[in-house]
Amino acid sequence: MQSLAIEFKSAGHRWGFPRNIVDVPFFVDSQATRLIQYADLVSYALWRKFEQGDSEFFEAISSSFDSDGGAVHGLHHLKGRSEACDCPACANRLL
Known part of the structure; x- marks a missing residue:
């Protein structure tokens, strides 16, 4: 994952080059830090919305x-x- 992140930062993407990559991917047990737990919760809310059609958790974070x-x-x-x-x-995007 780290080599992919380095390549992404140096090669860019279809809209240009990323300007604000904070760090390389970091793997840690989500019990070790609250920020990872927040990321897990956001990921779960997005997964429920787009893969399962349940927007209950997404509505709490959408704004x-x-x-x-x-x-x-x-x-x-x-x-x-x-x-x-x-x-x-x-x-x-419909606007």
Whole structure:
């Protein structure tokens, strides 16, 4: 994972080069730090929303994603063009 992160930082992506990568991937038991536990909870909420169709936990965090001028940043998921979605990221792209 660390070599992939280094390659991503140096080679960039289709929108250019990342400017604000804080660190390389870090693997730790989620009981060791609360920040990892928060990341686990956010991941679980996103998984429940997009894979299981249950938005209960997602609704609690949906307003916390970075946004600017009504555009939500950092929240993306893969779906077919014909699939309807009411998440902030998709609703934002319909404008």
